[in-house]
Amino acid sequence: MRILSLAILAALVASPALSQDAKAPAGDIKNGEKHFISDGCYQCHGVGANGAALTGPRLARTEYPYEAFINQLRHPGSDMPPYEASIVPDQVVADIYAYVKSRPDYKPAKDIPLLMGMGAR
Numbered sequence: 001m002r003i004l005s006l007a008i009l010a011a012l013v014a015s016p017a018l019s020q021d022a023k024a025p026a027g028d029i030k031n032g033e034k035h036f037i038s039d040g041c042y043q044c045h046g047v048g049a050n051g052a053a054l055t056g057p058r059l060a061r062t063e064y065p066y067e068a069f070i071n072q073l074r075h076p077g078s079d080m081p082p083y084e085a086s087i088v089p090d091q092v093v094a095d096i097y098a099y100v101k102s103r104p105d106y107k108p109a110k111d112i113p114l115l116m117g118m119g120a121r
């Protein structure tokens with residue numbers, strides 16, 4: 001039994017399923033940004049993919065592998081509407097993925113002058 005488990009583990013580690021990011025198709029960041037707006041993602045996920053408290057999680061710098069990202073669009077978990085390939089083709093999903101991956105990381109509060117003016121330290 002133990003040998004079988006080890007064999008399964010070895011097969012999993014060697015399988016391409018665990019290196020999905022390497023399989024993400026090349027995406028056009030500019031086109032992804034355009035579609036993030038025109039396909040309505042920003043309405044729930046916020047401008048710049050920064051997320052919005054009540055409508056959708058932050059997508060900027062997503063840690064989702066590409067396969068999970070496109071799967072979420074085609075078969076969303078709960079509150080998100082599904083996006084079929086006839087509406088958002090695979091290549092556009094790859095572009096949107098490249099765009100959200102390219103977004104900058106959070107800035108510390110001290111680097112945001114507006115927040116500092118409000119007393120944040």
Ligand code: HEC
Pocket residue numbers: 036039040041042043044045055056057058059064069072073076077078079080081083088096
């Ligand atoms: C009507 C609001 C709405 C729209 C429009 C929308 N989403 Fe979402 N999205 C959500 C919500 C709510 C969740 C979290 C719950 C869930 O999984 O359904 C989510 C989750 C996600 C996730 C998983 C992120 C995570 O951390 O769980 C991805 C990826 C995603 N959306 C991508 C997109 C993309 C790309 C678009 C545009 C093509 C889009 N969404 C449009 C509401 C929306």
